[in-house]
Amino acid sequence: MKGHFYKRSCKCKKKKCTCGSKWAYVVDIGIDPITGKRKQKTKSGFRTKQEAEKAATTLMHELEQGIVIEETDQTFNDFANEWLPIYSEAKDVKPGTVRVRLHEISKLVPYFGQLKLKDITRKMYQDALNDLNDQGYSDSTREGINRTGRMIFRKALEMELIKKDPTEFAYLKKEKKTIEQLEEEEIPKYLEKEELALFLKTAEEYGLEHDYLMFLILSYTGIRVGELVALKWKDVDFVNYTISITKTYYNPTNNTLKYLLVTPKTRKSRRKIIVDEEIINALKENKIIQNQVIKQLGDDYYNKDFIFAKMERQHGYPIVIKTVQNRMKRLLHLANLNPELTPHSLRHTHTSLLAEAGVALEQIMDRLGHSDDQITKDVYLHVTQEMKKEASQKFSELMRSLR
Structure with a gap:
């Protein structure tokens, strides 16, 4: 190895250094193919000569193996x-x-x-x-x-x-x-079936534009609110009673005009959900009303096929997610239900009711568009455990009645 070792900035004239300068090495690493001059590598900061020699030997080994990396000075x-x-x-x-x-x-x-x-x-x-x-x-x-x-x-x-x-x-x-x-860990908040029935009844009787249909779909399908807002009429199969989830809504600024439609959260999120006749009928009623508005406004209507399109100001643009959140808060207040619930809570509600109905966890995950989700599992486990307790209690009561 051609090179030498020295103490950088050492000003000691004695044989033994007392100024505490660090050791450095300078070694030849080849010839510059353009200039023909030899190339050298210098590195300092070593406490001892042995450390500098070891580092120089490592460098030469890397050179021989062709794996020398000139590290960047980028922050x-x-x-x-x-x-x-x-x-x-x-x-x-x-x-x-x-x-x-x-x-x-x-x-x-x-x-x-x-x-x-x-x-x-x-x-x-x-x-x-x-x-x-x-x-x-x-x-x-x-x-x-x-x-x-x-x-x-x-x-x-x-x-x-x-x-x-x-x-x-x-x-x-x-x-x-x-x-x-x-034991104190809480599972996600959701509505019991009686509470859901009250919530939907409140939405039907006192809801604003789109409210009943929005919360009916969220409750009966378990779809995400971003998937709901992105729904278009072409996603609905009125013959086979299905809704296709192929996209989701993105709008962090809540500016109605500046929205994006992006691919669903995961590959598993692309799915086709079978829905109840009640939802199909509610969608048909909504479409009739929307068609009347489109006919009345003509070119002033932003017609991009959205189901949940604004009917007042910025006609035709999809409603923002914040609107769904605010509407739910209003209805929860009117129904005197837990004000901490959100549209996502209806997703957990859907999980709990499917579990109570005896639907397998795998089928629930498929319907929700999950490949794996701990929260869904927690809700499912909570509901099924309660059902097992109830079954045990009923058995005990039956045996006591025979005595």
């Missing part, structure tokens, strides 16, 4: 901004997912933003995850932040911008829950 912040478009284009991700990734990057920036990628160590990354835990971030939030961090550093490794991935052995701290804590 984490700069590379993360470059990575996001690469990620979104390569995976064709939805706008909502991009927003989530941006949010997760923002949680890593305070720790690494101005640091060079190559200077971020495994300990530094693990310390960041531990600090997020100490700040009280939930397991799911930290899992998302770590997932994004791993993708960023793996891409940097793939592009040969760094030699080591600091996220490789990272782990998330999770506190073990006591039996008391597990």
